[in-house]
Amino acid sequence: MSRIALALVAGTIFGVGLFVSQMTNPAKVLGFLDVAGDWDPSLALVMGGALCVTFPAFAWARRRGAPWLASSFSLPTRTDLDGRLIGGAAVFGAGWGMAGFCPGPALASLGLAEPATYPFVAAMVVGVLFVRGLDAQRRREPGLSQQTSEAS
Amino acid sequence: MTEFTPVSALCGGLLIGIAASLLLLANGRIAGVSGILGSALTQRDDRGWRLAFLVGLPLGAWVASVWAGGADVFIAGSPLCLVAAGFLVGAGTQWGSGCTSGHGVCGMARLSGRSWVATATFMVTAAAVVFLRRHALGG
Numbered sequence: 594m595s596r597i598a599l600a601l602v603a604g605t606i607f608g609v610g611l612f613v614s615q616m617t618n619p620a621k622v623l624g625f626l627d628v629a630g631d632w633d634p635s636l637a638l639v640m641g642g643a644l645c646v647t648f649p650a651f652a653w654a655r656r657r658g659a660p661w662l663a664s665s666f667s668l669p670t671r672t673d674l675d676g677r678l679i680g681g682a683a684v685f686g687a688g689w690g691m692a693g694f695c696p697g698p699a700l701a702s703l704g705l706a707e708p709a710t711y712p713f714v715a716a717m718v719v720g721v722l723f724v725r726g727l728d729a730q731r732r733r734e735p736g737l738s739q740q741t742s743e744a745s
Numbered sequence: 746m747t748e749f750t751p752v753s754a755l756c757g758g759l760l761i762g763i764a765a766s767l768l769l770l771a772n773g774r775i776a777g778v779s780g781i782l783g784s785a786l787t788q789r790d791d792r793g794w795r796l797a798f799l800v801g802l803p804l805g806a807w808v809a810s811v812w813a814g815g816a817d818v819f820i821a822g823s824p825l826c827l828v829a830a831g832f833l834v835g836a837g838t839q840w841g842s843g844c845t846s847g848h849g850v851c852g853m854a855r856l857s858g859r860s861w862v863a864t865a866t867f868m869v870t871a872a873a874v875v876f877l878r879r880h881a882l883g884g
Contacts, residue, residue, distance in 0.1 A: 599771045600794035604801020607764035607776065607846075611802070612809035612816070614757020615750065620819035624747035626875040633747045635754040640849055642758020643765065647854035650766030660773035667773050668855070669842070674862055681841025682848070682863040686870025688833025691826060691878075695845040696838055697778040697802060699831070704803030705810055707818040713831035718786070720835020721779070725787045728839075 596662050611701045614639040619693030619710075626690055765850050768798070777847020778802070779838030841867070 615621040616639060624633035659665055689695050694702070694713055702710045765776035772794060785795035810816040820827065838844040841863050843852060848867075852860020 596772050597793045597797045600768065600774075601797040601801045601804075603764045603768040603771075603776065604798035605764075605805040605808070606760055606767070606801075607798075608802040608805020608807075609809045610757045610760030610762075610764060610805070612757070612806040612813070613760060614754050615817065616757070617806055618747075618817045618819055620817075620821070621747045623821075623875055626872045627879055628872050629876050629880050633749050635747075635750050638751055638754035639758040639761070640845075642755040643762035643850045644758075644854055646759055646762025647765050647769075647850055650762075650769055651851070651854045651856075654769055654773075657770075660769070661771045663771075663773040665773060666769070668775065669852075669857065669859075672858060674859060677840050678842060678859055678863055679866050681837050681839070682866035683837070683841075683870045684833050685837030685841055685844060686867030687874050688830040688835075688837060689845075689867060690871035690874030691833070692820065692822060692830035694820070694830070695778075695834060696782060697844070697846050699834070700778065700782070700799060701802040701806035702818055704805070704807030705816045705818050707816070707820070709820045709827075710818060712824050713820070713827045713834075716828040716831030717835035718782075720832040720837075721783045721839055722786060722835075723832075724836045724839035725783055729787070 599662060607697065608701045608704065610643075611698050612705075614642075616695075616698040617702045617705060619698075622689075622693040622695075622698070626693070761846075761850060765846065769851070775847055775851045777843050777851060779835075779844040780842070780847050783839050837867075 611617050615635070621633065622636060625636035654666060692713055696717065699710065699714050699717055703714060768774050768776045781795045781798055785792055785799060822830070843860065843863060848860040848863040853864055
């Protein structure tokens with residue numbers, strides 16, 4: 594099976610999982626985030642259930658030299674904590690708390706044809722392009738990138 | 746507001762974990778939706794598998810909703826609020842190099858310190874925003 598076919602299968606299983614766990618329903622996600630209200634702990638079990646599988650899978654992958662269909666694993670290598678990581682996570686969290694949608698469920702919900710979710714998804718794509726565009730611009734301007742490397 | 750649904754939450758979580766593990770063990774890739782989306786939109790290299798994964802998300806949700814005989818999607822807020830929220834989610838996940846899937850499901854399993862810190866940060870921030878809007882500001 595090609596890597597593209599495998600990615601389609603993995604994405605589809607992922608989408609089924611998001612639907613089954615009801616993460617495609619923002620009200621359900623906000624019920625989890627509302628710890629001071631009528632708290633719904635379901636989402637903790639979604640993440641817990643996923644980690645039950647990914648934890649041993651990553652441990653196994655570490656012992657393997659290569660994945661089944663590719664020559665090597667492509668994993669992040671950075672270990673430093675910086676302002677961009679924490680600030681970005683905080684900005685993401687603010688948006689998540691406002692709507693109850695994170696990227697996976699937002700894209701998966703397109704399959705449920707609920708027009709109320711379209712403005713969110715469109716704005717999310719714009720946000721992605723905005724930051725990727727800024728990053729590309731910074732790479733094109735050596736003076737700016739030098740400043741950032743000195744600062745970090 | 747919503748009922749605690751432990752069985753469907755756990756089953757859905759296991760499926761998400763299986764999907765992420767499959768992408769890792771077969772393709773050697775992290776199933777981080779925001780990273781895959783950002784790269785698919787801006788890079789020609791490896792666009793094929795990224796688009797295939799992204800198409801799978803709504804496809805899977807659609808198949809599951811047909812099988813279940815319907816879907817609950819309740820999203821609240823004015824269009825302006827939802828647009829602002831979407832922009833923050835899009836931009837924040839690119840600045841922070843990941844979202845609930847990349848940091849939460851994959852990074853925490855890799856024991857990445859960055860992912861543990863990022864996950865704690867977006868969880869606490871999201872809960873704080875919900876608290877402010879529903880309780881402190883009187884929703």
